[in-house]
Amino acid sequence: MNEKFSLSIVVTNQPGVxxxxxxxxxxxxxxIDTFTSGKTEDEDYARITITASGDMRKxxxxxxxxxxxxxxxxxxxxxxxxxxxxxxxxxKVSASGEKLREILDAASVFRSKVVDMSPGSVCVEITxxxxxxxxxxxxxxxxxxxxxxxTGLIAVQRGKTCLYKNIKTA
Amino acid sequence: MxxxxxEIIMEVLAEQGVDTVFGYPGGQVLSIYDxxxxxxxxxKHVLTAxxxxxxxxxxxxxxxxxxxxxxIATSGPGVTNIITGLATAHADSIPxxxxxxxxxxxxxxTDSFQEVDAIGLSIPITKHSFLVKSIDxxxxxxxxxxxxxxxxxxxxxxxxIPKNVQVSKTEYEPMGLVENIPDINADKQLLDEAVKLINxxxxxxxxxxGGVINSNSTEYIQPIVEKCGAYAVFSMMGLTAMDCEHKRHxxxxxxxxxxxxxxxxxxxxxxxAVGVRFTERATGNKAKFAENAKIIHIDIDPAxxxxxxxxxxxxxxxxxxxxxxxxxxxxxxxxxxxDKEVENYKQHENKxxxxxxxxxxxxxxxxxNKKATPYTNIATDVGQHQMWVAQYYKFKMPRTHITSGGLxxxxxxxxxxxxxxxxxxxxxxxxxxDGSFGMNLNELATAVxxxxxxTVVIINNKRLGMIRQWQSRFFDGHFMATVLDRxxxxxxLAEAFGAEGYRANSIKELEQALDRAFDINTPCVIECVIPSxxxxxxxxxxxxxxxxMIFK
Numbered sequence: 001m002n003e004k005f006s007l008s009i010v011v012t013n014q015p016g017v018x019x020x021x022x023x024x025x026x027x028x029x030x031x032i033d034t035f036t037s038g039k040t041e042d043e044d045y046a047r048i049t050i051t052a053s054g055d056m057r058k059x060x061x062x063x064x065x066x067x068x069x070x071x072x073x074x075x076x077x078x079x080x081x082x083x084x085x086x087x088x089x090x091x092k093v094s095a096s097g098e099k100l101r102e103i104l105d106a107a108s109v110f111r112s113k114v115v116d117m118s119p120g121s122v123c124v125e126i127t128x129x130x131x132x133x134x135x136x137x138x139x140x141x142x143x144x145x146x147x148x149x150x151t152g153l154i155a156v157q158r159g160k161t162c163l164y165k166n167i168k169t170a
Numbered sequence: 171m172x173x174x175x176x177e178i179i180m181e182v183l184a185e186q187g188v189d190t191v192f193g194y195p196g197g198q199v200l201s202i203y204d205x206x207x208x209x210x211x212x213x214k215h216v217l218t219a220x221x222x223x224x225x226x227x228x229x230x231x232x233x234x235x236x237x238x239x240x241x242i243a244t245s246g247p248g249v250t251n252i253i254t255g256l257a258t259a260h261a262d263s264i265p266x267x268x269x270x271x272x273x274x275x276x277x278x279x280t281d282s283f284q285e286v287d288a289i290g291l292s293i294p295i296t297k298h299s300f301l302v303k304s305i306d307x308x309x310x311x312x313x314x315x316x317x318x319x320x321x322x323x324x325x326x327x328x329x330x331i332p333k334n335v336q337v338s339k340t341e342y343e344p345m346g347l348v349e350n351i352p353d354i355n356a357d358k359q360l361l362d363e364a365v366k367l368i369n370x371x372x373x374x375x376x377x378x379x380g381g382v383i384n385s386n387s388t389e390y391i392q393p394i395v396e397k398c399g400a401y402a403v404f405s406m407m408g409l410t411a412m413d414c415e416h417k418r419h420x421x422x423x424x425x426x427x428x429x430x431x432x433x434x435x436x437x438x439x440x441x442x443a444v445g446v447r448f449t450e451r452a453t454g455n456k457a458k459f460a461e462n463a464k465i466i467h468i469d470i471d472p473a474x475x476x477x478x479x480x481x482x483x484x485x486x487x488x489x490x491x492x493x494x495x496x497x498x499x500x501x502x503x504x505x506x507x508x509d510k511e512v513e514n515y516k517q518h519e520n521k522x523x524x525x526x527x528x529x530x531x532x533x534x535x536x537x538x539n540k541k542a543t544p545y546t547n548i549a550t551d552v553g554q555h556q557m558w559v560a561q562y563y564k565f566k567m568p569r570t571h572i573t574s575g576g577l578x579x580x581x582x583x584x585x586x587x588x589x590x591x592x593x594x595x596x597x598x599x600x601x602x603x604d605g606s607f608g609m610n611l612n613e614l615a616t617a618v619x620x621x622x623x624x625t626v627v628i629i630n631n632k633r634l635g636m637i638r639q640w641q642s643r644f645f646d647g648h649f650m651a652t653v654l655d656r657x658x659x660x661x662x663l664a665e666a667f668g669a670e671g672y673r674a675n676s677i678k679e680l681e682q683a684l685d686r687a688f689d690i691n692t693p694c695v696i697e698c699v700i701p702s703x704x705x706x707x708x709x710x711x712x713x714x715x716x717x718x719m720i721f722k
Contacts, residue, residue: 016289016301023293057476064473070298070318 034152176205184211196244198271225255226585246284261576297325356487371440374400380407381445390493551583551606581609664695
């Protein structure tokens with residue numbers, strides 16, 4: 001049975017690391033839903049969050065195969081009940097007059113932020129879990145979405161535990 | 171010591187115990203070749219006819235010696251030419267360090283002459299690849315390459331060194347041989363569980379793969395087999411894990427495996443699988459593979475657990491230590507019922523031996539086997555001849571069977587035989603087919619130049635036999651593009667290359683040719699003409715089991 005899950009991966013901050021990981025996914029026919037990467041508090045390491053889907057076997061293979069890569073220091077499946085998951089969406093909607101009012105109301109209900117307005121269009125920024133973003137997009141789709149862009153998920157464990165504390169000394 | 175990048179390459183190669191490198195010069199490795207010209211360590215460079223040959227030679231060198239093989243190629247086509255060799259080594263977990271030159275850093279990305287993305291090309295077919303952007307990291311990176319290539323589950327590593335890095339200078343600090351990253355030792359509790367299962371079973375089989383050879387763990391196999399009354403079955407890569415003439419060595423199982431081996435696996439109640447990865451060629455229908463057995467799977471690579479077969483007991487860890495622990499702790503026992511059963515399967519072994527006056531493939535292999543010593547390296551190419559060698563050759567020593575298992579690279583053999591011969595300084599026989607030999611016979615020139623005692627036995631059926639066999643059985647005999655019938659005169663060809671050449675149409679002629687070939691210390695080609703329509707049998711059709719085995 002297929003399930004969706006998110007992986008956090010700590011890698012050395014080297015050029016080509018993202019290529020290696022994405023290449024592995026295509027090589028082994030793993031499905032990526034989202035892929036985000038960025039610097040961390042330690043300049044030697046970058047942190048990647050991947051959301052993917054697959055059955056138990058695929059999931060296990062994914063983790064083991066990623067773990068074998070030279071640049072990969074740690075791979076962990078993020079447990080949803082214990083993880084802060086966030087995605088950022090910027091959506092540009094065509095709107096004016098009464099419609100604009102409704103969009104602004106919706107934006108406030110979803111606790112999003114209006115980041116740009118121009119005659120005939122408005123840009124809204126919203127962060128949250130995927131389901132919240134999907135719900136917002138679903139609500140405003142009839143107003144006429146001009147374009148949108150979303151980042152994919154990032155994930156951090158709740159509490160004091162850190163994913164890769166002491167990797168250097170380990 | 172203030173040294174150039176190229177001088178550092180030589181120093182690191184020497185400190186890592188490299189005595190031979192295989193390569194081909196070119197524009198972006200000229201400086202490396204200049205350093206080879208001057209190198210004070212006497213590192214021998216073997217010039218091959220083609221970079222692909224150099225990569226296979228490094229692979230053959232490694233398989234025979236257990237050391238890391240090294241090849242050198244220039245940028246662009248040099249890199250693309252070694253890709254097949256790296257992929258071959260990757261598929262069989264063979265440690266190689268490939269050093270490639272690249273255009274200077276300031277030209278990278280400008281589509282300059284002979285520029286390709288070596289790293290991008292190598293990602294899926296190497297264990298890792300490094301682009302050395304600065305002279306400061308060169309020595310460290312090369313050492314990392316050796317360490318990563320040979321640690322854990324071994325594999326090929328590519329180090330791409332741009333021209334400007336090769337010629338700039340830095341302070342070099344000598345170091346010794348880099349230590350392997352320590353293996354994880356298997357969990358004692360799991361090993362005890364394995365011992366318990368082995369002690370409790372009545373029909374044990376030990377199933378060995380290439381990992382047993384790679385990890386130098388062969389010494390434990392026969393004692394375990396004898397102590398617990400097991401039989402040993404092998405993937406092609408694991409064939410030399412035990413003396414093939416031992417009565418409990420059942421040979422290779424799988425698509426072209428022997429009947430007794432495949433049947434015994436099916437009937438076993440316990441399979442101790444070590445260093446195998448259960449590919450579809452080895453297992454056939456996975457649901458029916460060892461269907462009556464509890465499977466214990468020991469491998470250094472945890473990703474092999476559950477990849478193809480979900481074993482009942484999965485143990486990750488160093489194979490030698492695991493096997494030595496198991497050997498020490500299992501009970502002595504005999505399984506006379508099991509012995510009777512398996513002996514019965516052996517009696518039914520179908521060798522498909524037609525009685526004929528013609529020279530047959532098994533005659534050729536057995537004749538060579540008789541004339542060879544236990545230490546003779548046996549290299550093969552890929553195809554029917556490769557399967558016949560796996561079925562009929564009685565290997566005595568580990569690392570004497572040099573063959574491309576996972577990738578199945580036709581054209582592998584000639585380069586590999588050169589590497590194998592140079593690593594061991596021992597006589598090497600290459601069994602090849604007219605198809606495979608045709609792919610990379612250029613390396614015969616290398617063997618001649620290096621005056622190597624290599625005997626090339628071409629099993630010539632004038633066909634691309636293995637593909638023809640499939641066309642015959644699964645494509646209604648539509649022999650599309652498999653009838654070679656080339657006019658190549660292999661005797662003259664051998665002579666043209668500066669080797670000796672003979673043709674054998676009978677066992678007697680083959681014996682005479684072999685006597686000559688084994689008497690001289692230079693390359694010799696013996697063409698053995700066999701009928702065109704011999705199939706490799708038995709055969710388990712794709713996704714089949716022993717129940718679907720084809721014998722005729």
